[in-house]
Amino acid sequence: MNTEWKMAALDHGTEKAGKDLLRALVDGTCSVVVIRHLLPEADFSANRRRISPLFERAVTTHYANSTLTTIGPYLAKNIGRMDDYFHEAREAEKLTATVSFDLARRTRDALREAFDLTSFEPAVEPDGQRYAESNVRIYSHGIRTPLHNDNIMRDAAGKGLVVSRLRHQLSCVVCIQECDEGGELRAYQKAWESADERYKIIDGFGYDEAVVADVPRQDFKPQVGDVYLLNPTFYHSIEEVTGSDRVTMGFFFGFYDDELSAGVTWV
Numbered sequence: 001m002n003t004e005w006k007m008a009a010l011d012h013g014t015e016k017a018g019k020d021l022l023r024a025l026v027d028g029t030c031s032v033v034v035i036r037h038l039l040p041e042a043d044f045s046a047n048r049r050r051i052s053p054l055f056e057r058a059v060t061t062h063y064a065n066s067t068l069t070t071i072g073p074y075l076a077k078n079i080g081r082m083d084d085y086f087h088e089a090r091e092a093e094k095l096t097a098t099v100s101f102d103l104a105r106r107t108r109d110a111l112r113e114a115f116d117l118t119s120f121e122p123a124v125e126p127d128g129q130r131y132a133e134s135n136v137r138i139y140s141h142g143i144r145t146p147l148h149n150d151n152i153m154r155d156a157a158g159k160g161l162v163v164s165r166l167r168h169q170l171s172c173v174v175c176i177q178e179c180d181e182g183g184e185l186r187a188y189q190k191a192w193e194s195a196d197e198r199y200k201i202i203d204g205f206g207y208d209e210a211v212v213a214d215v216p217r218q219d220f221k222p223q224v225g226d227v228y229l230l231n232p233t234f235y236h237s238i239e240e241v242t243g244s245d246r247v248t249m250g251f252f253f254g255f256y257d258d259e260l261s262a263g264v265t266w267v
């Protein structure tokens with residue numbers, strides 16, 4: 001693997017994001033792509049205001065080594081219970097519609113244009129069930145998200161879901177509120193492989209840090225308004241948050257082939 005492991009930052013106001021950046025994420029030569037000013041400031045601030053009344057509806061999942069607080073579902077958490085997942089996806093969509101929160105759609109539309117995608121919508125099963133379009137993640141003071149990776153091709157293998165047929169998975173995150181200290185995304189230049197399962201934390205979340213010993217890493221501290229992309233099949237953690245909550249909206253996206261043109265999203 002290329003030993004270069006750098007992030008790329010661009011200002012949407014003055015530079016056009018090219019498909020080469022998506023390819024660099026897929027290939028594991030770029031750690032994070034940050035696109036500043038992807039969304040008009042007014043759209044972003046309106047959405048930030050709209051989502052705050054829903055914070056009290058956030059649900060916390062407890063693991064032995066961490067907690068995960070979200071508004072909206074996570075497919076990987078529900079992979080054996082798809083009826084529950086699609087139900088939660090519908091409920092989350094209704095809830096966010098009550099406050100006109102449309103940050104996911106606006107972000108998708110902007111990314112579709114920035115990367116010349118031919119389509120970019122939430123994935124849909126042949127029976128019409130629609131995957132959740134985003135979730136909002138709240139990381140409070142003292143919370144560290146352990147080292148992990150997200151790989152739907154692995155997690156949904158053999159389940160007959162459309163997303164298990166994807167070839168590539170990427171992740172999009174929008175920073176709604178930054179924390180005072182910490183909260184960096186720490187991205188490692190190592191993709192998950194099956195031999196790593198011996199490092200999996202039993203009854204907890206993620207993997208032992210030994211799996212990334214001596215691997216190049218990149219820290220990125222998101223700031224309000226940043227839209228950033230990463231390859232979540234590579235190991236990453238979110239360092240301990242200090243002070244105000246770190247709040248993001250995110251979704252995964254993927255491609256069924258190497259063209260990186262027709263994308264689907266889910267979370």
Ligand SMILES: O=C(O)CCC(=O)C(=O)O
Nearest residue numbers: 150171173185232248250
């Ligand atoms: O919030 C972040 O910086 C990363 C979130 C994450 O774990 C992911 O997108 O896979």
